[in-house]
Amino acid sequence: MKSPALIVAVKEIRENLRDRRTFFSALVFGPLVGPILFALMMTLTLDRAVSNLDTPLELAVSGQSVAPNLIRFLEENGTTIKTALPSLAAAQAAVRAGDADLVLVIPERYAERLQQGQPAPLDLVWDSSNNQVAKYAARAHNLLEAYGRQLAAVRLQARGISPITMLPIDVRTVDVSTPAGRSVLVLGMMTYLILFATLMGGLYLAIDATAGERERGSLEALLTLPVQRGSLIGGKILATCLFMTLSLALTVAAFTVSLRWVPLESLGMSSNFGVPVALAVLGVTLPFVPLGAGLMTVIASFTRSYKEAQTWVALVLLIPTLPILVASLYSLKENAWLMALPSLSQHLLITQLLRGDSLSASNIAISAGTSLIVGGLLVALAIRLYRREALLG
Amino acid sequence: MIEVQHLAKRFGKVEALGDITFQARDGRVTGLLGPNGAGKSTTLRILYTAIRADSGSAAVDGHDCTREPLAVRRSLGVLPHATGLYPNLTARENVRYYGELQGLSGEFLERSIETLVARLDLAGIADRRAHGLSQGQRIKVALARALVHGPRNVILDEPTNGLDVMAIRTLRDLIRGLRDEGRCVLLSSHVMQEIGALCDDLVIIGKGRVVLQGSPDEVRAATGCDDLEEAFVRLSQAEHAA
Numbered sequence: 001m002k003s004p005a006l007i008v009a010v011k012e013i014r015e016n017l018r019d020r021r022t023f024f025s026a027l028v029f030g031p032l033v034g035p036i037l038f039a040l041m042m043t044l045t046l047d048r049a050v051s052n053l054d055t056p057l058e059l060a061v062s063g064q065s066v067a068p069n070l071i072r073f074l075e076e077n078g079t080t081i082k083t084a085l086p087s088l089a090a091a092q093a094a095v096r097a098g099d100a101d102l103v104l105v106i107p108e109r110y111a112e113r114l115q116q117g118q119p120a121p122l123d124l125v126w127d128s129s130n131n132q133v134a135k136y137a138a139r140a141h142n143l144l145e146a147y148g149r150q151l152a153a154v155r156l157q158a159r160g161i162s163p164i165t166m167l168p169i170d171v172r173t174v175d176v177s178t179p180a181g182r183s184v185l186v187l188g189m190m191t192y193l194i195l196f197a198t199l200m201g202g203l204y205l206a207i208d209a210t211a212g213e214r215e216r217g218s219l220e221a222l223l224t225l226p227v228q229r230g231s232l233i234g235g236k237i238l239a240t241c242l243f244m245t246l247s248l249a250l251t252v253a254a255f256t257v258s259l260r261w262v263p264l265e266s267l268g269m270s271s272n273f274g275v276p277v278a279l280a281v282l283g284v285t286l287p288f289v290p291l292g293a294g295l296m297t298v299i300a301s302f303t304r305s306y307k308e309a310q311t312w313v314a315l316v317l318l319i320p321t322l323p324i325l326v327a328s329l330y331s332l333k334e335n336a337w338l339m340a341l342p343s344l345s346q347h348l349l350i351t352q353l354l355r356g357d358s359l360s361a362s363n364i365a366i367s368a369g370t371s372l373i374v375g376g377l378l379v380a381l382a383i384r385l386y387r388r389e390a391l392l393g
Numbered sequence: 394m395i396e397v398q399h400l401a402k403r404f405g406k407v408e409a410l411g412d413i414t415f416q417a418r419d420g421r422v423t424g425l426l427g428p429n430g431a432g433k434s435t436t437l438r439i440l441y442t443a444i445r446a447d448s449g450s451a452a453v454d455g456h457d458c459t460r461e462p463l464a465v466r467r468s469l470g471v472l473p474h475a476t477g478l479y480p481n482l483t484a485r486e487n488v489r490y491y492g493e494l495q496g497l498s499g500e501f502l503e504r505s506i507e508t509l510v511a512r513l514d515l516a517g518i519a520d521r522r523a524h525g526l527s528q529g530q531r532i533k534v535a536l537a538r539a540l541v542h543g544p545r546n547v548i549l550d551e552p553t554n555g556l557d558v559m560a561i562r563t564l565r566d567l568i569r570g571l572r573d574e575g576r577c578v579l580l581s582s583h584v585m586q587e588i589g590a591l592c593d594d595l596v597i598i599g600k601g602r603v604v605l606q607g608s609p610d611e612v613r614a615a616t617g618c619d620d621l622e623e624a625f626v627r628l629s630q631a632e633h634a635a
Contacts, residue, residue: 002493002498004494007490007493007494008494010477011482011490014486015479015481015482015484016481017523018481018482019481056603059574101481197490198471213477216477216478217475217476217477218477218479219475219477220443220473220474220475221471221472221473221475221476221477221491221535221538221539222442223443224441224442224466224469224471224473224539225466225491225494225495226463226464226466226467226494226495226496227494228463299596372633389443389445392438392443
């Protein structure tokens with residue numbers, strides 16, 4: 001004879017595969033939309049980041065004739081010079097209106113001041129609240145400074161002083177950040193999408209197990225059967241776990257396919273997000289499944305109706321974001337303590353896998369162990385709640 | 394055989410059952426009658442072990458409801474007040490699911506389902522999804538799944554709720570059939586007409602206590618009313634005045 005829990009699980013799976021809403025949210029919406037959107041967004045972001053470096057600096061300049069040497073210097077350094085309206089007020093108006101991004105205004109007295117050996121004024125007009133322009137403005141500013149240093153060196157040499165005098169200190173910047181370190185937020189989003197789709201896969205089943213059965217009026221009849229309540233809820237949680245696993249596997253598969261079109265190397269992620277990495281991602285995320293199923297079932301069993309359950313369980317979908325957000329903000333590195341935090345530990349392990357780092361066996365064990373223990377406790381709590389008389393409402 | 398003795402149950406401060414004692418014998422239809430809120434559903438819920446009594450005892454075929462809930466549920470077929478089906482399963486699958494959870498399988502289970510499909514006139518809808526069924530059809534399917542394991546005792550909580558005249562007639566025939574097979578049928582109702590003609594024994598309860606019990610004739614005699622409904626109304630009013 002088949003065990004009652006298994007009978008329940010088989011029935012739940014059959015029923016939910018026939019339910020259009022469950023089917024789409026668990027097996028289509030969650031696993032496909034996330035990875036596709038992610039890949040699209042990444043491609044666009046990377047495209048822009050890469051193209052920004054290659055494009056020549058475009059600078060609108062007014063009063064070009066006043067400073068031919070400066071213009072030549074800028075052009076020699078890869079700047080495309082355009083002609084702008086010949087006044088500071090006009091330049092400001094143009095930038096404010098969005099007609100121009102960056103305007104260099106060379107006033108008439110520039111040449112005169114330069115000849116006198118006085119600081120010659122230059123106005124660089126741009127809108128600092130526009131993120132797109134900041135990079136170009138910085139490049140233009142650096143070029144102008146460099147030109148100024150060149151002039152200073154010439155003047156010093158003319159007076160018989162070595163230009164080195166002007167460099168009393170030499171600050172060197174040593175940047176040890178890796179591209180992967182800088183892309184931690186992006187990676188965080190990816191792990192979140194994986195965990196989100198996993199939870200989404202079991203959402204409707206978890207709600208159905210308690211609030212759904214009660215609202216439909218099928219719960220009481222079910223409880224008149226000669227089956228332990230633990231077996232009933234156990235079977236339902238089992239079905240929830242299977243759906244979540246299916247969702248997870250589909251999500252990872254979708255990522256494997258969709259990320260082929262994303263130039264991952266420029267983010268420092270291992271460019272071969274192939275089958276081995278995908279399987280490893282699946283492996284480290286699996287222990288999260290019973291935890292999610294238990295948590296959603298417990299929350300659903302406190303609610304009175306399907307709608308109420310949906311509201312609360314949907315909030316659960318936000319829970320895995322919190323540790324990931326914190327990890328991203330503080331740039332946390334994996335250690336044994338963090339591995340004890342479910343969802344964060346999965347995030348850190350997946351991040352490592354995507355970076356192409358090797359995982360430590362103890363980290364995997366701690367992550368899986370704590371997730372499974374918390375999951376087990378939640379499932380036990382769900383069973384306990386299912387045994388209450390108040391279950392019938 | 395269902396035996397209930399001095400059953401009491403409170404929900405918080407509300408006393409749902411004060412003192413309920415009655416017997417439902419094999420081969421007879423016993424009607425549990427009372428106005429809404431009298432304690433009918435609570436009594437039945439204790440019998441099918443969904444909830445526990447605070448004191449007193451209830452037993453089905455000698456199995457105590459508190460100590461041997463699984464044995465009790467095995468010997469019961471229950472149609473609770475809420476008869477929800479699984480909308481994405483067919484009528485037949487709904488019945489089969491219950492059969493499997495009752496421990497039946499294979500040929501035996503399928504034969505049992507076929508028998509019930511024929512008996513409850515479900516052939517036309519057996520393979521339709523439950524969400525498309527009418528209220529009457531739903532109750533028939535719920536009844537089929539309650540009877541799939543051939544229980545000795547059958548509990549029906551307000552079985553005629555939401556049924557039209559034709560469906561009630563079918564249901565009555567079915568209940569008489571179950572009685573004639575020697576089963577113990579216990580049903581509850583707050584509508585006198587539909588139950589008077591059907592029951593061999595009546596247990597009238599009000600405010601969690603048994604007000605009167607006996608055969609329909611005995612109830613008529615005790616209240617001095619020819620009409621069972623009139624008797625029921627008088628008893629209820631007396632109860633309220635008390």
